[in-house]
Amino acid sequence: MKIFVKNLILIFIFFFSNQNIAYGEKYLEVLKLYDLYSQEILGIDQLNSGLDKMNLNSENIKNLISLRKSDIISEDDFINGIKKILEEVSSLENNLKENKSDFSKQDILNHEFQVEITKIHAYVISDFNYGEVWQHKFELVDGKITKISFKDAKNIDLLKFSKPKIKFLKDNKFTIRSSVIYLPEPSVGIRYDFKGKFEENGIVGEVIITYTGNDAAGTVLLKAESI
Numbered sequence: 001m002k003i004f005v006k007n008l009i010l011i012f013i014f015f016f017s018n019q020n021i022a023y024g025e026k027y028l029e030v031l032k033l034y035d036l037y038s039q040e041i042l043g044i045d046q047l048n049s050g051l052d053k054m055n056l057n058s059e060n061i062k063n064l065i066s067l068r069k070s071d072i073i074s075e076d077d078f079i080n081g082i083k084k085i086l087e088e089v090s091s092l093e094n095n096l097k098e099n100k101s102d103f104s105k106q107d108i109l110n111h112e113f114q115v116e117i118t119k120i121h122a123y124v125i126s127d128f129n130y131g132e133v134w135q136h137k138f139e140l141v142d143g144k145i146t147k148i149s150f151k152d153a154k155n156i157d158l159l160k161f162s163k164p165k166i167k168f169l170k171d172n173k174f175t176i177r178s179s180v181i182y183l184p185e186p187s188v189g190i191r192y193d194f195k196g197k198f199e200e201n202g203i204v205g206e207v208i209i210t211y212t213g214n215d216a217a218g219t220v221l222l223k224a225e226s227i
Contacts, residue, residue, distance in 0.1 A: 026054055026089070030061070030082055038069050045217070060085055112137040113203050119223035123211070126184075128152070134224060136194075136207065138176070140166070145176065150192070150207070158183055159192060172198040179212075189213040190221065202226075 033050045036042040042050070051061060061082070068078040117132045135155065138148040145164045151157055164178035176194040189212040196205025209222040 026056065027082065027086055029054055030056065030086075034065050034068065037065065056085070056089065058085070110137075110139050111203055114227050115207055115224035116227045117222065117224050119220065121219060121221045123216070123219065124221050128222070133227065136224075136226075138164075143168070148176075148178070161192065164192070174198065180209075196226070 029050070033042065033047055037044075037047045047065070048062075051058075064073070064078055064081045064085075067073045068075075073081075113136055114133050115136050117128060117130055117134065120126075120128050120130065132153045134153060135151045136149070137151075139146045143166070145166050148161050148164050149157060150159045160181040160183060162179045162181070164176055166174055166176045168174050174196055176192070176196075178192045180190055180192045182188050182190055191210045191212050193208040193210065194205055195208070196203050204226045206226070207222075207224040208220060211217060211219040211221050
């Protein structure tokens with residue numbers, strides 16, 4: 001395995017010596033994660049966490065790692081696959097920077113809109129009901145979220161957000177992600193995601209609340225769509 005990683009590093013130097021440094025660093029980090037995971041030093045949750053930090057926790061990356069670990073694909077296919085994915089990510093990040101610059105020129109400050117509950121998992125013990133209309137609000141200053149709230153039909157705050165981050169995508173689309181504390185039950189580990197789009201009449205999109213605890217991690221507990 002050490003020989004394999006050494007060979008990959010040499011390939012990295014050959015392929016990426018003239019390319020963006022940050023791109024090359026991500027490549028090496030993926031190799032390190034794969035090496036540790038293949039030797040079972042890291043578990044699947046730690047692997048996913050490492051990929052999350054690089055914004056690379058995609059099905060394509062995970063499939064490549066799984067196939068290589070099982071020796072289903074060759075080293076060359078594995079290398080070429082990672083290279084292709086990182087090229088796509090690098091291209092997308094460049095587009096995001098351009099889009100973010102465009103957004104910051106707009107008068108995007110205070111956004112308040114309503115969402116309707118469309119999914120409630122059986123794990124959720126509450127008096128929430130399908131079709132309830134909740135209030136969602138966030139504020140942007142210089143392309144960063146300065147305030148964010150999510151209130152139920154009784155106008156009660158449900159979540160405490162921890163360093164929410166927004167990403168601007170193509171065609172006025174964006175995503176927001178944050179670790180959150182569910183105020184009625186603070187011990188429950190959950191994550192907030194919003195996939196949305198800026199439109200002339202406001203914001204459209206979907207709130208997704210996901211369980212992150214040890215048991216049944218990744219379970220979607222609640223969804224709400226803008227109305």
